[in-house]
Amino acid sequence: MGEAPVGCMQGEVGSDSKIHIMNDDGEIVSMDHYLTTDDQLPPDSKDEWNGIINDDWLPITQSRRGTSWTATFHLLCSGIGIQTLSLPLAFMYLGWFWGSLCLSVAFVWQLYTIGLLMSLHESVPGARFSRYLQLSIAAFGVKLGKLLAIFPVMYLSGGTCVMFIITGGGTMKLFYQLLCEDCSSKHPLTTTEWFLVFIFMAILVSLFCPNLNSVALVSLLGAIMAVGYCTILWIMFLAKGKIDNVVYDPSEAVTSESGRVRSIFTAFGIIAVAFRGHNVVLEIQGTMPSTPNRSSYKFMSKAVIASYLIIAMCFFPIAIVGYWAFGNKFPINGGLLTAITRTLNYHTSKPVLGLIYVQVIISCVTAFQIYSMVVYDNLERVYASKARQECSKLIRMGIRIFFGGLTFFISVTFPFLPSLALLIGGISLHLTFGYPCLMWIAIKKPPMKSVKWWLNLGLGCLGIGLSLLVVVGAVWNLVCRGLDANFFHPR
Template sequence: MEIEFPGYDWKKYNNDNVDERSAEERAIDDWLPITASRKARWWFSTLHIITAVVGAGVLSLPYAMSELGWGAGAAALVISWMITLYTLLIMVHMHEMVPGERFDRYHELGQRAFGDKLGLWIVLPQQLVCLVGVNIVYMITGGQSLKKFHDLVCKDCKHIKLTYFIMIVSSAHFVLSQLSSFNSISGVSLAAAVMSISYSTVAWGASLGKGVQPNVHYGLRSKTTAGAVFDFFSALGTVAFANSCHNVVMEIQASLPSTPDRPSEKPMWKGAIVAYVIVALCYFPVALIGYWTYGVTVDENILITLQRPKWLVAMANMFVAVHLIGGYQLYAMPIYDMTEIVLVKKLKFKQTWYLRFVTRNTYVALTMFIAITFPFFGSLVGFFGGFAYAPNSFILPCIMWLAIYQPRRFSLSWLVNWVCILVGVLLMVVAPIGGLRQIIFQARTYQFYN
C-alpha cells in the first residue's frame, strides 16, 4: 500500500532528479559529521549499535535485579529488549519512508511527523538530555573502572582520587573528539565493541565460576516498603537505560549508502538484528548470573563486587575503560553535528579545523567537569534511564509511526505501538523518582572532588 503525504512535492525529491542543492550547501553537508560520508558497510552499523547499547548499563543490571527480584527483573529485561528492538526497527524503516529523501537525524524524523517547529521542540531537547547524560555517565564509569584497575594491580600505591582518573579518561576524549564523522570512528567502535563483549563475558563468567555465595539472599534489597518501591522505580530506569541506542540510530544509518534498488534499510536491518542478538548474549547472562551469585549483596557495578581472580577483574575493568572511551565518541558525534550546524549554517562560521577543535574540546571539558562534580553512577543511570531514554526509545518512535502511517484503529500495528507508548509513559513517570531519591541520599554524605 502506497502512503500519501499531503502537500509533499514528490518530483522534487525523486532519485532521478538532479541534486538541487547549491555548491555551498553541498560543501557544508560534506563537512558535517553525520552527512560527511555514506560509505559504511552493514557490519559498521552492528559495531556502532553494540558500542552504543552494551555500555555502562550492562554492569548495573545485576544490581537492578536485586531491586526487582527474580520475577519482575527477568520480565523487565525481556520486555525492554523486545520493545526497544521493535522501536529501533521501525525507526530504521522510517529513515527513507519518503522516496528520494533521507531523515539523517532524529529531529528530522520528528519534524516529518509533527511539523518543523513542533517536531524540533519535541525531539531535540529529549535527544540532547540523553546524549549529554550518557556522555557524563560514561565519563564517570570510565574513571571508576580505571581506578579499580589501578587499585587491583597496585595495592601498595598511594591513594589517587576518582577525580584524577576521570581526568585521565577525558584526556583520550580530547584527542578522539577530532575524528570527523561516524565512518572515521569505525575503528574506535570495533575496539569498543570487542571490549564490551569481553568484559560482559568476564562479568558473568567470573560470577559463574564463583558459584552461589554463602548466605546469599534473593529478596528485595531494601528493608522498608517505601525503600523497596523507590528501588523498584529506579531499577526500571536502569533497565530502560541499558537497552537504548535510539538517539543515534538515524545518524548511524545516515552513514550507509543508499540507492533506489538497495535502500539503506536493508543493511541497517541486518546490522541491527545481529547487534541485538549479541546484546542479548551479553545482557541476560550478566544480569541473571550476577544476581544468582551475589543476590542483594551485589554492587551497583558488578565488576566492583568481583574481587578474584585479581588479574581477570583488573583486565575486565580496563576493557570497560577502553569501551566507554569509544562509546562516548559515538554518543558525542550527534552533539558535534548539532553544534556545527548552528555555527556554520545559522551563524555563518567557516568550516575550519580550528572551529571543530574549539567547540568539541569545550564540550569534552564541560562533561568532564560535571562528571567530576556529580559521580553518582547508579543513581544517574536510573534517573536518565527514566527521564530521557524511555521517551526516546519507547514513546516517540511509536507516536511518530502512528502520526505518519496512521494504521487502522485496533489493528495489530496500532495496538503494538500503543502498548509500547504506555510502557514508556510508565517508565518516564516512575523511574526518575527512584533515581532522584538515590541521588539525594548519596549527596548527603558525598564530599565534592574527593
C-alpha cells in the same frame, strides 16, 4: 535554528530527478536537481552556499560509505555499557520469574522501536531522516518536534558523555591503585586529574575521527571490550559459585510495603535504562548508502539482528548469573564492578581484575566518540548556518575541545551523577520506548483503530508512562536515602 537537509540520492547517477529537502521551517520541499557524484562536482561547487546546509558538511552524514559491519560495531559499542552490570539488582527486587519476564519484555519492546526507527529513516520518498530531531520534526511539526526532541536528545548525548568521564576516570584510578598497591608515591593523581586524563584521551581520539563512519574501527575495539568484560564477569561468577548464605527472596531484600513498591519502580528503571543507543540509531543508519534497488534499511536490519543477538548474550547471562551468585547480597551501588572489586577482590587474580578495568576504560573512551558525534553535528550545523560554509579543520578541532572542556567541567562539578543515573535516564527514556511508536503513527498514518494503530498508540503511551514511573521511583529513592552531593570533590 535551521535543520540539516535530509535529501537522499534516488535514481541513477547523472539523471534528472527531484530531491526532497527539509527547509528551515521543517517542511519537506521538492526541487529539481541534477544528481551527480561528489567526484563529478567541480571543487568550488561543493562548498557553494545555496541557503541550505549540505549534508556533506556535517560529521554524521559526511560519509555514507558505511556497511552492515560498521553499523554492527557502532550498535554494539553504543548499546553495551556499565549500566548493564546493575541488572542483577533488578532481579534482587523482582525475583527470578518477574525479573526474567521484565527483562525479556523490555528487550523485545526496544527491539521493536528500533525497527520502527529504521523503517522511518526513509519513510518519505526521496528523503532520509538521519537524525532523531529531524524525524521528530517531520512527525510532530517544527515547534512541537523541537520541543519534544531537541532537549532530550542533546541532554542524553551530552549526559552520557559525562557519565563516561566519571566512570572511565574512576576506573582508571582503580586500575592504577591495583597496579601500584605498594608504590611509594606520596602524590598519586586525584580523581579530578584522572577525569582530565580520560577526557584528554577521548578528545585526542575524536580529532582523528572527523565523521561518524570514520569511528568504525574505534567502535569495533569498543564492542570487543564491552562484550569482553561482560563475558569475563559472568563466566567468572559462574566458575566461583555462590557466595555464602545466599538468599533469593525479594520480600527479604525490602521489608516495608512502601519500600517494596519503591524497589519495583527502581527495578523497572534499571532494566529500562540498560537499553541505550536509540538516540543514535538513525545517525548510524545515516552513514550507509541507499539506492532505489537496495535501501539502507536492508543493511541496517542485518546489523541490528547481529548486534542484538550479541547484546542478548551479554545482558541475560549478566543478569541471571549475577543474581544467582549474589542473591539478596548484591551491592546496591556500583553493580558487578563494585561486587568484583570489594567482594571478590582477594579471590580474583590481579591480571583478570586489571583486564576488566582496562576493558571498561577502553569501552568508555570508544563509546564517547559515538555519543559526542551527535553534539558535534549539532554544533557544526549551527556554525554552518551562521557562517554559510563548512567548518574548517581548525573550527572542528575547537568544537571538540570546547565540548571536552564542558563535559569535564560538568563531571568535576557533579561527580555524584552516577547516583542520579535512574533519574537522568528516566527523563529521556521516552526516546527509546515511547516516541518511535507515536512518530510511526504520525508519519505512516495507519487506519485509525486498526491493530497497528492501537499497538503503537498503546506502546507509545506506555513508554511515556514508564519514563514518568522511573523518574518518580528515582526521586522517591533520593527522598528516602538522601544524596551525597560532593560538588567539586570527585572521590
